[in-house]
Amino acid sequence: MCTSTKDAQHKEMQELVKNNCVSFLDKAFNGLRITSTGQLTTAIILNARQDETAVLLRESVFLINSLVRHMTDYKTTSHSVAAELIDAQKTIIKLQSELISVKDEQLEGVKTTVQTSVASTVKEEFKSYSAAVQGNVKEKPVSQTVLKKVVQDVVQGEDRAKNVMIFGLEEEKDEELATKVKEMFQSM
Numbered sequence: 001m002c003t004s005t006k007d008a009q010h011k012e013m014q015e016l017v018k019n020n021c022v023s024f025l026d027k028a029f030n031g032l033r034i035t036s037t038g039q040l041t042t043a044i045i046l047n048a049r050q051d052e053t054a055v056l057l058r059e060s061v062f063l064i065n066s067l068v069r070h071m072t073d074y075k076t077t078s079h080s081v082a083a084e085l086i087d088a089q090k091t092i093i094k095l096q097s098e099l100i101s102v103k104d105e106q107l108e109g110v111k112t113t114v115q116t117s118v119a120s121t122v123k124e125e126f127k128s129y130s131a132a133v134q135g136n137v138k139e140k141p142v143s144q145t146v147l148k149k150v151v152q153d154v155v156q157g158e159d160r161a162k163n164v165m166i167f168g169l170e171e172e173k174d175e176e177l178a179t180k181v182k183e184m185f186q187s188m
Contacts, residue, residue: 006077006080016070020066021063024056024059024060024063025037027055027056027059031048031049031056032044032048032052032056166184169181169184
């Protein structure tokens with residue numbers, strides 16, 4: 001039974017119990033000639049007519065029996081609703097676990113794609129850099145000992161405090177660097 005149907009039945013039962021109680025209290029107050037439960041005493045009950053008291057007693061037994069049945073129904077229904085709630089929570093937990101698994105798979109796919117893309121891009125860049133370097137070399141490569149000697153001579157011969165770094169100056173093929181730097185300083 002769905003929860004909305006159970007809610008409607010509960011409201012119907014509540015209204016029925018309320019009406020039965022109000023009706024019983026109206027009859028009891030009228031029969032005992034009182035206006036509130038605060039006025040109800042043993043003396044008033046003993047002074048009531050025996051037939052009125054018997055009718056009130058009979059109706060109170062029926063009312064109590066009805067209340068017990070309704071309370072039992074409420075208890076059963078509340079257990080049923082609690083079980084449905086637990087099942088719904090289990091379903092939510094299961095769906096959240098499935099969602100996490102799907103997101104993990106998607107993340108792993110993105111990770112693999114990025115790694116593959118980066119690897120191929122780096123490989124291509126190395127190839128194009130190698131090709132550019134090889135294209136500019138017209139002579140036989142310099143040996144390691146010659147290269148070391150040139151670097152040592154440059155380091156010993158230069159005063160690094162006089163070095164200037166220039167950024168943003170475009171390089172051109174077959175340019176005269178000294179002339180270009182001189183022109184740049186003159187324009188400043």
